[in-house]
Amino acid sequence: METLAINMLNGLSWGMLLFLISMGLTTVFGVLGVLNFAHGALFMLGAYLCMQIMRIVPSFWLGLALGPLLVAALGVVVERFLLRRVYARDVSFQLLLTFAILLVLDDAVRLLWGPAYHVVEAPPLLAGVFPLFGHTYPVYRLFLIVVGPLVGLGLWFFFQFTRWGRIVRAAALDREMAEGIGVRVPLLFTAVFALGAWLAALGGALAAPQQSLAPSMGDRIIIESFIVVVIGGLGSFPGAFVGALFLGLLESFGTVFAGQAQMALPYLLLAVVLLVRPRGFFGREA
Amino acid sequence: MPATFPRRGGPLLWACLGLAALILCPFLLPTYWTMVLTEILIMSLFALSFNLLFGAAGLLSFGQGGFFGLGAFAAALYLQAGGGSVWLALFLGSAAAALAALAVGYLCVRRDEIFFAMLTLGFGMMLYTIAHNWRAVTGGSDGLPLFSLPPLRLPGAAFSLYSPVSLYLFTLAASLLGALLLWQVGRSPFGLILTAVRENKERFAFVGGRVQRVRLLAFVIAGGLAGLAGTLFCFFNSLATPDYLHWTFSAKPALMTILGGSGVFLGPAVGAAVFFLLEQLITQVTESWMIVLGAILIVVVLFFPKGITGLLAARRPRTRSPRP
Numbered sequence: 340m341e342t343l344a345i346n347m348l349n350g351l352s353w354g355m356l357l358f359l360i361s362m363g364l365t366t367v368f369g370v371l372g373v374l375n376f377a378h379g380a381l382f383m384l385g386a387y388l389c390m391q392i393m394r395i396v397p398s399f400w401l402g403l404a405l406g407p408l409l410v411a412a413l414g415v416v417v418e419r420f421l422l423r424r425v426y427a428r429d430v431s432f433q434l435l436l437t438f439a440i441l442l443v444l445d446d447a448v449r450l451l452w453g454p455a456y457h458v459v460e461a462p463p464l465l466a467g468v469f470p471l472f473g474h475t476y477p478v479y480r481l482f483l484i485v486v487g488p489l490v491g492l493g494l495w496f497f498f499q500f501t502r503w504g505r506i507v508r509a510a511a512l513d514r515e516m517a518e519g520i521g522v523r524v525p526l527l528f529t530a531v532f533a534l535g536a537w538l539a540a541l542g543g544a545l546a547a548p549q550q551s552l553a554p555s556m557g558d559r560i561i562i563e564s565f566i567v568v569v570i571g572g573l574g575s576f577p578g579a580f581v582g583a584l585f586l587g588l589l590e591s592f593g594t595v596f597a598g599q600a601q602m603a604l605p606y607l608l609l610a611v612v613l614l615v616r617p618r619g620f621f622g623r624e625a
Numbered sequence: 626m627p628a629t630f631p632r633r634g635g636p637l638l639w640a641c642l643g644l645a646a647l648i649l650c651p652f653l654l655p656t657y658w659t660m661v662l663t664e665i666l667i668m669s670l671f672a673l674s675f676n677l678l679f680g681a682a683g684l685l686s687f688g689q690g691g692f693f694g695l696g697a698f699a700a701a702l703y704l705q706a707g708g709g710s711v712w713l714a715l716f717l718g719s720a721a722a723a724l725a726a727l728a729v730g731y732l733c734v735r736r737d738e739i740f741f742a743m744l745t746l747g748f749g750m751m752l753y754t755i756a757h758n759w760r761a762v763t764g765g766s767d768g769l770p771l772f773s774l775p776p777l778r779l780p781g782a783a784f785s786l787y788s789p790v791s792l793y794l795f796t797l798a799a800s801l802l803g804a805l806l807l808w809q810v811g812r813s814p815f816g817l818i819l820t821a822v823r824e825n826k827e828r829f830a831f832v833g834g835r836v837q838r839v840r841l842l843a844f845v846i847a848g849g850l851a852g853l854a855g856t857l858f859c860f861f862n863s864l865a866t867p868d869y870l871h872w873t874f875s876a877k878p879a880l881m882t883i884l885g886g887s888g889v890f891l892g893p894a895v896g897a898a899v900f901f902l903l904e905q906l907i908t909q910v911t912e913s914w915m916i917v918l919g920a921i922l923i924v925v926v927l928f929f930p931k932g933i934t935g936l937l938a939a940r941r942p943r944t945r946s947p948r949p
Contacts, residue, residue, distance in 0.1 A: 374739045424927050430738045431685040435883055436926045438876060442919030450913050562750050562872070565743045573739075602758050606751035613732050613744070 354587020355487025385540025688749025722852020886932025
């Protein structure tokens with residue numbers, strides 16, 4: 340019973356982090372049509388900037404608020420000066436461009452903060468543990484489990500019910516028609532990419548107190564969020580949510596019933612979904 | 626992709642001159658550069674095999690490192706178990722990689738473009754995870770070191786591959802054979818079919834072609850040759866490590882191909898050479914070679930999508946145009 344509960348909570352907290360990252364990935368893809376390889380690097384940058392801000396002003400909350408905003412500003416620059424030039428080009432070149440950006444960001448982080456591990460302390464409010472079936476469980480993970488769905492609901496509400504959200508969806512559905520009725524699509528694309536970068540960095544800042552910071556910390560999460568968006572259906576929010584939960588729980592329970600082979604489970608899941616339902620749980624007809 | 630050779634002098638003459646230069650290199654250059662050239666040859670073969678998928682079939686794979694590394698591990702396991710034939714090691718490395726490519730390709734060729742890239746990335750990382758975690762067989766993150774390399778047995782003679790010159794010549798022969806195979810595949814009816822699928826897979830399917838089967842065959846050939854390159858790399862480094870299977874390694878042939886140009890047959894090889902020469906130059910100045918590489922790639926992708934060979938071909942008016 341207690342292992343069940345603990346595994347459940349571990350799976351949920353990792354899943355919610357994955358959900359945040361996958362939401363950014365899937366939003367940018369849904370609107371801009373670009374799959375962003377550098378998304379994991381933006382995640383890492385969010386964590387490092389949060390740490391850097393905490394070195395100046397020792398407040399996690401300030402780092403959480405400001406770090407992702409700085410990364411969003413970087414996103415504006417990247418979209419405006421680099422990505423915008425390749426929308427009309429072959430998909431492979433878009434992927435390679437974002438991969439080149441990833442190389443630059445990864446090495447820049449190594450240059451600025453060194454190759455060593457860094458640790459970020461959780462804020463005092465969330466630093467403790469609470470009793471659970473005679474064991475203790477970190478409060479911070481519960482915080483992650485709550486924050487993920489909150490951000491997700493906020494985004495869903497934004498896209499579904501606000502004027503700006505509708506405009507974004509309209510531009511995603513039919514770019515030319517949106518331009519025809521007066522939407523400034525290039526500006527909108529910049530804003531959406533900045534939103535995606537913000538989401539990635541928010542995930543990074545939130546992950547910072549939970550895992551150690553190293554220049555390759557974005558590698559694992561980007562691969563897993565690729566798996567999430569493929570099994571959930573690329574461009575779908577509910578898909579990202581279900582996919583992330585599924586993957587998070589599979590990984591935490593995998594250690595119980597699969598032991599050593601647990602690390603291969605996400606890929607097996609990917610293979611099964613591809614064979615049974617190639618477009619993913621919530622994907623539209625390809 | 627059909628190559629665009631200059632007509633002047635005839636392609637055969639140029640090929641012979643190039644071959645002679647390649648054979649003479651290790652006798653004229655210091656050992657250090659012979660070893661750099663060996664690595665360039667291996668990575669050229671890897672990049673050329675990648676370009677069968679990328680250039681000819683229009684499929685961007687981010688998982689070729691999985692097959693490269695599998696080749697290295699298969700050869701290392703065979704040699705560690707006391708295997709005594711370099712030839713068998715090469716065969717086992719390529720065959721293991723081709724078999725894995727058959728299984729992975731069966732799943733991946735169902736989708737194109739972005740999905741194909743993501744799927745190959747995912748399954749490449751699956752192979753990495755297995756190599757990294759299955760310590761009993763692969764040695765985990767330490768990898769498998771090669772303590773002894775059997776001599777290369779040819780009819781009537783045997784050579785030790787510990788000498789950099791003979792390892793270079795052996796690598797040259799093996800990668801040339803691989804490149805020749807890829808060249809023939811590109812020129813064959815199958816190569817044309819591959820291009821047809823790239824250009825319009827719906828039309829190809831409507832006239833009765835089997836898109837997935839054609840792509841799968843290309844994937845297996847590319848995977849097998851990546852395994853051959855990986856086996857050579859295992860000889861070269863005396864080591865098979867999970868790093869070869871990581872997606873950052875898988876990206877190398879893609880970067881080399883973009884740098885050199887995917888539209889010319891030898892473009893990826895030119896890219897591999899430029900890649901290593903740049904690395905030699907830049908790492909003397911700064912440790913942050915990846916920042917410079919990333920910046921170069923951004924410029925190439927944005928402004929010179931046809932790469933170095935594409936630029937050269939555009940400046941030469943008298944080139945043979947690709948077959949209609």
